[in-house]
Amino acid sequence: MAAIRSVKVPGPPSPFPGGVSLFGGGLPSPLTPLSPQGMVALVTGGGSGLGRATVERLVERGARAVLLDLPRSGGAQLARELGESCAFAAADVTSPEEVGAALALTREKFGRLDLVVNCAGVGIAVKTYNGKKDKVHELEDFQRVINVNLVGTFNVIRLSAQLMSRNAPDADGHRGLLVNTASVAAFEGQVGQAAYSASKGGIVGMTLPIARDLAPLGIRVVTIAPGLFSTPLLAALPEKVRKFLGQQVPFPSRLGDPAEYAHLVQALAENPMINGEVVRLDGALRMQP
Numbered sequence: 001m002a003a004i005r006s007v008k009v010p011g012p013p014s015p016f017p018g019g020v021s022l023f024g025g026g027l028p029s030p031l032t033p034l035s036p037q038g039m040v041a042l043v044t045g046g047g048s049g050l051g052r053a054t055v056e057r058l059v060e061r062g063a064r065a066v067l068l069d070l071p072r073s074g075g076a077q078l079a080r081e082l083g084e085s086c087a088f089a090a091a092d093v094t095s096p097e098e099v100g101a102a103l104a105l106t107r108e109k110f111g112r113l114d115l116v117v118n119c120a121g122v123g124i125a126v127k128t129y130n131g132k133k134d135k136v137h138e139l140e141d142f143q144r145v146i147n148v149n150l151v152g153t154f155n156v157i158r159l160s161a162q163l164m165s166r167n168a169p170d171a172d173g174h175r176g177l178l179v180n181t182a183s184v185a186a187f188e189g190q191v192g193q194a195a196y197s198a199s200k201g202g203i204v205g206m207t208l209p210i211a212r213d214l215a216p217l218g219i220r221v222v223t224i225a226p227g228l229f230s231t232p233l234l235a236a237l238p239e240k241v242r243k244f245l246g247q248q249v250p251f252p253s254r255l256g257d258p259a260e261y262a263h264l265v266q267a268l269a270e271n272p273m274i275n276g277e278v279v280r281l282d283g284a285l286r287m288q289p
């Protein structure tokens, strides 16, 4: 068998204008040379869980971030702790005005927008019709989940794309990246997850058409579909239940760490070839009914 020899090839151009890298201060990535300017990110739901871990990772690695979350969230406190590289925007993702104001803040404070991570989301567990209780799923509850998870994500995407499109493209024509958060419930929704699964399935379904819409502008769109992650939601469960849930994951048999979600966001940002795709991050978990 012929020996495989490694061949040195020049790396592709930086995916972001100005050759920005998330590895600021760390190891230089072969794909994204270091830049003193740093990437500018907007992270929705950044006050808690997966969004919080993403903001922390990005800022630790030299990016600047606007953390968008509800006024009652822990977002303002986290932004204060992270210092000058982070700003808090109190906003509801379903509001065109409030998201517009958060983007205006991003432009005023940091001058540009390279990366958006949509983590804001809500969930409910209600049966379509509960025969035992003779109770029908409230339509308002269904609509609220769709509105926050699906319409809110689209609202942030459409307005962010406009600001991102103003970036000067890099040599590859790249202007930025939009990352969405679906769930494995988009594919294997469980009992009681009609609204949640529909909202996440909508995010999966719109990933490719939006990537196609924005391709001429050099803006990529990728969706992450997480399995079970140890965020405040699950952290509140008894240890026994958390352990049981973790054991449902083939490997590694545990709940995911929000830092592992943030790590994937970084990997997506640094690899300009991934676009229009949904990436499961679930340790091979397939949810049972």
Ligand SMILES: NC(=O)c1ccc[n+]([C@@H]2O[C@H](COP(=O)([O-])OP(=O)(O)OC[C@H]3O[C@@H](n4cnc5c(N)ncnc54)[C@H](O)[C@@H]3O)[C@@H](O)[C@H]2O)c1
Pocket: 044, 045, 046, 047, 048, 049, 050, 051, 068, 069, 070, 073, 074, 091, 092, 093, 094, 119, 120, 121, 122, 123, 148, 152, 181, 182, 183, 184, 225, 226, 227, 228, 229, 230, 231, 232, 233, 234
């Ligand atoms: N944790 C998991 O196991 C898991 C698995 C699959 C998918 N997800 C998805 O990941 C995302 C983050 O989940 P998490 O576990 O970190 O949840 P979380 O509850 O810890 O964080 C969600 C954040 O979104 C914010 N938010 C809610 N509604 C908002 C609105 N209308 N406008 C702005 N912000 C709003 C909340 O204030 C909160 O800070 C959600 O979309 C969730 O559906 C989570």
